[in-house]
Amino acid sequence: MADAALSEEPKFCLSEVLDSFKTCLTENKEIIIDQYVAGWRGLTRFMNSLGTIFSFISKDAVDKIQIMVKHRNDVNGPRYVTVQSMVKYELDNGLVDLTKRSSFPESGCRTLLRLHRALRWLELFLERLRTSAEDSKTSVMCSEAYNESLAQFHPWLIRKAAGMAFCALPGRSTFFEVMNVGTPEQVVVMLGDALPLISEVYQLTEDLYLKHKLLDIP
Numbered sequence: 574m575a576d577a578a579l580s581e582e583p584k585f586c587l588s589e590v591l592d593s594f595k596t597c598l599t600e601n602k603e604i605i606i607d608q609y610v611a612g613w614r615g616l617t618r619f620m621n622s623l624g625t626i627f628s629f630i631s632k633d634a635v636d637k638i639q640i641m642v643k644h645r646n647d648v649n650g651p652r653y654v655t656v657q658s659m660v661k662y663e664l665d666n667g668l669v670d671l672t673k674r675s676s677f678p679e680s681g682c683r684t685l686l687r688l689h690r691a692l693r694w695l696e697l698f699l700e701r702l703r704t705s706a707e708d709s710k711t712s713v714m715c716s717e718a719y720n721e722s723l724a725q726f727h728p729w730l731i732r733k734a735a736g737m738a739f740c741a742l743p744g745r746s747t748f749f750e751v752m753n754v755g756t757p758e759q760v761v762v763m764l765g766d767a768l769p770l771i772s773e774v775y776q777l778t779e780d781l782y783l784k785h786k787l788l789d790i791p
């Protein structure tokens with residue numbers, strides 16, 4: 574049953590997913606939320622295709638995606654077209670819990686911050702994959718990237734659970750195959766194209782959040 578349902582899903586192609594992060598940047602360097610969220614949705618599909626052990630990670634990402642979609646579909650959706658317009662709207666209207674979680678536990682600014690921190694993990698992980706040797710271990714690359722980024726924001730229990738999930742990651746060659754991009758050489762080229770854009774999206778968000786003192790939203 575589950576297999577039949579899975580096979581009906583459109584075939585995953587990582588380059589299409591990473592394209593969402595490319596196309597989320599406008600000419601004047603604003604970040605389009607619909608595209609950003611579409612990128613994350615694709616990544617969670619990829620993660621689900623790796624097995625159920627990763628579902629607690631993708632579940633949290635899916636929850637956050639849904640919160641962002643809810644904002645976009647709300648009457649104030651037009652205020653959530655770009656990350657920049659969202660930050661301005663929510664701050665101007667006092668819609669963000671800046672010091673402790675209370676009235677606005679699902680603000681767009683807070684929710685996007687969690688995805689933004691995860692984007693740094695993605696950037697570090699993909700860069701390791703891009704430059705890795707054939708016999709490199711994905712579990713090691715993944716946990717190094719995690720320890721340098723997201724881990725500092727997670728409590729012990731989540732760090733442990735994440736560490737266990739990383740050990741279940743398939744090896745580098747299976748991983749490259751599941752990406753459905755082509756030969757390992759083509760994967761490396763594709764990653765080299767996508768990474769500068771992912772870095773730019775990350776840095777623009779980081780600068781914006783820093784400017785508005787939003788990097789520690791609880």
Ligand SMILES: CCCCCCCCCCCCC/C=C/[C@@H](O)[C@H](COP(=O)(O)O)NC(=O)CCCCCCCCCCCCCCC
Pocket residue numbers: 587616617619620623627629630631633634687688690691694715719723726731735742752791
């Ligand atoms: C492919 C390997 C996948 C490894 C994913 C590495 C990330 C590990 C993150 C572990 C998160 C565990 C779930 C819970 C997290 C939340 O507590 C925590 C805080 O939220 P809260 O403040 O609302 O409580 N949430 C977060 O930090 C957001 C985490 C979002 C994780 C998204 C990860 C998606 C990864 C997509 C993988 C695609 C890989 C593609 C590579 C070719």
